[in-house]
Amino acid sequence: MYDWLKNTPQAAQDYLSGRRLDEVECIISDLSGVARGKAMPANKFAHQSKFHLPDSIFYQTIAGGWADVPDNEGFTEPDMHLIPDFSTATAAPWTGDWTLQVIHDANDRDGNPIPFAPRNVLKRVVEEYRKRGLSPVVAPEMEFFLVARNIDPANPIEPMMGRSGRPAAARQAYSISAVDEYGPVIDDIYDFAEAQGLEIDGITQEGGAGQVEINLRHGDPIRLADEVFFFKRLIREAAMRHNCFATFMAKPIENEPGSAMHMHHSVVDLGSGKNIFSDEAGDPTPAFFHFIAGLQNHLPAAIAILAPYVNSYRRYVKDHAAPINLEWGSDNRTTGIRVPISSPAARRVENRLAGMDCNPYLGIAASLACGLLGLDDQKDPTAMLAGDAYDGESELPRGMDAALALFEEAKPFRDILGERFCRVYETVKSMEYDEFLEQISPWEREHLLLNV
Structure with missing residues (x-):
């Protein structure tokens, strides 16, 4: 079992009891509440402390359009650092393999919370x-x-x-x-x-x-x-x-x-x-x-x-x-x-x-x-x-x-x-x-x- 799983809720550990974890879904909520992120093999997830995703996911409309950035730096799509919150790890029991979902928090390159990430807004x-x-x-x-x-x-x-x-x-x-x-x-x-x-x-x-x-x-x-x-x-x-x-x-x-x-x-x-x-x-x-x-x-x-x-x-x-x-x-x-x-x-x-x-x-x-x-x-x-x-x-x-x-x-x-x-x-x-x-x-x- 991967060491990081020791930090997950008991329900996630029970779900995987006697089984091999295949995949981890690294997810974050956009403004609409849609789950965005990436899925990766469990072995790769175990060897990374953070992941990257462009902050443009928060500028996308429910219809798929892209809103203009309301600042002066222009549309550059910088990467956010996604940090896993292992306390949120939970099963995805409808999938064909053994998968866990983990909600991530979004920070900038200096470690500051992305102010328009919905979970960060609630934390604020x-x-x-x-x-x-x-x-x-x-x-x-x-x-x-x-x-x-x-x-x-x-x-x-x-x-x-x-x-x-x-x-x-x-x-x-x-x-x-x-x-x-x-x-x-x-x-x-x-x-x-x-x-x-x-x-x-x-x-x-x-x-x-x-x-x-x-x-x-x-x-x-x-x-x-x-x-x-x-x-x-x-x-x-x-x-x-x-x-x-x-x-x-x-x-x-x-x-x-x-x-x-x-x-x-x-x-x-x-x-x-x-x-x-x-x-x-x-x-x-x-x-x-x-x-x-x-x-x-x-x-x-x-x-x-x-x-x-x-x-x-x-x-x-x-x-x-x-x-x-x-x-x-x-x-x-x-x-x-x-x-x-x-x-x-x-x-x-x-x-x-x-x-x-x-x-x-x-x-x-x-x-x-x-x-x-x-x-x-x-x-x-x-x-x-x-x-x-x-x-x-x-x-x-x-x-x-x-x-x-x-x-x-x-x-x-x-x-x-x-x-x-x-x-x-x-x-x-x-x-x-x-x-x-x-x-x-x-x-x-x-x-x-x-x-x-």
């Missing part, structure tokens, strides 16, 4: 908490659709065929029978997760046709973002084994709910180890309300990260299980900011705005940054809403262009994430929006071709 935000003697805790929820194979983008996305021979049905939230319809996919998701050492807190049927939610345990933001990054890939692989696709689009099917990545947040004092949202009597603290106010006041600037594509804004539809404003409430799923019922020690705030299409590192970083600004600002939130938040007005940007305008002007928010990252991000997203505007949709051909 977590460090800002630690400077204040605090440690953030998150628990993500992942929603996605299992859909029929779609190899022609001109065709609408349709629900997958269940084991009964009928398409997956909508409006079956929390139905065990509905989950059983695609049980073989769920079984592989469980098996892959177990092989990778990833813990699933629960799987439920959501309201959409073939829509599933997976809940993860609470913990360290960086580790949880790594897990969501891994889960997206393993879920896709499990689906393709059964002649269907898994999609994390925010709104893949018309007239169906969208898919969110709800994030539960709490904050622990590093000195006492206690949740700062509850006092000794178990009552909510001023910090709890300041955190909520931070989300209310700064989330509009973060929407460009939490809703990163033109499709993302189709999710924010009244009465369709997604928020349309920044109201907050206790155990109220119509609000954008929800306070779940919990014990004082587990008191937390749920951000329901992020779409499942967002990069998990950037989505968690952006949400935590808003809460941290609230702790710094020490402002109070609006009055808690007791009724239906859909009765109120929409407070969210209606599209990517409007969201980027808010993002561009939000200096305190940008300072926490890092200005260099923000300039790269808005450049890439602006180019993606331009790429979208060059496409003519079926709606335009149907209603404008002969009528205008």
Whole structure:
């Protein structure tokens, strides 16, 4: 066994027990959350301490275009040094040989973190908490659709065929029978997760046709973002084994709910180890309300990260299980900011705005940054809403262009994430929006071709 394997999690070592490691995938998340990197024979990996990849992977749009570098040095594509984080090593159990994946951190030639690498952005935000003697805790929820194979983008996305021979049905939230319809996919998701050492807190049927939610345990933001990054890939692989696709689009099917990545947040004092949202009597603290106010006041600037594509804004539809404003409430799923019922020690705030299409590192970083600004600002939130938040007005940007305008002007928010990252991000997203505007949709051909 290679010496470096001694530094990997037990699950990775158990996966390889009695077997010879064939290949290592050296991976890193780009801005979209796509795994980039290189695969190499295990023997070669064992003899290298770092690897190289051009920083241009962070300038690529989801459509494959290349954004202009937002600095003055020109497009030179310098190599980054990729440093393996052995604590992330995990199996790739769907491959034909014995393979491990290892997430890498990106540094420049002087050893400084690449400021626009998503994992580094999240590390930067977590460090800002630690400077204040605090440690953030998150628990993500992942929603996605299992859909029929779609190899022609001109065709609408349709629900997958269940084991009964009928398409997956909508409006079956929390139905065990509905989950059983695609049980073989769920079984592989469980098996892959177990092989990778990833813990699933629960799987439920959501309201959409073939829509599933997976809940993860609470913990360290960086580790949880790594897990969501891994889960997206393993879920896709499990689906393709059964002649269907898994999609994390925010709104893949018309007239169906969208898919969110709800994030539960709490904050622990590093000195006492206690949740700062509850006092000794178990009552909510001023910090709890300041955190909520931070989300209310700064989330509009973060929407460009939490809703990163033109499709993302189709999710924010009244009465369709997604928020349309920044109201907050206790155990109220119509609000954008929800306070779940919990014990004082587990008191937390749920951000329901992020779409499942967002990069998990950037989505968690952006949400935590808003809460941290609230702790710094020490402002109070609006009055808690007791009724239906859909009765109120929409407070969210209606599209990517409007969201980027808010993002561009939000200096305190940008300072926490890092200005260099923000300039790269808005450049890439602006180019993606331009790429979208060059496409003519079926709606335009149907209603404008002969009528205008």
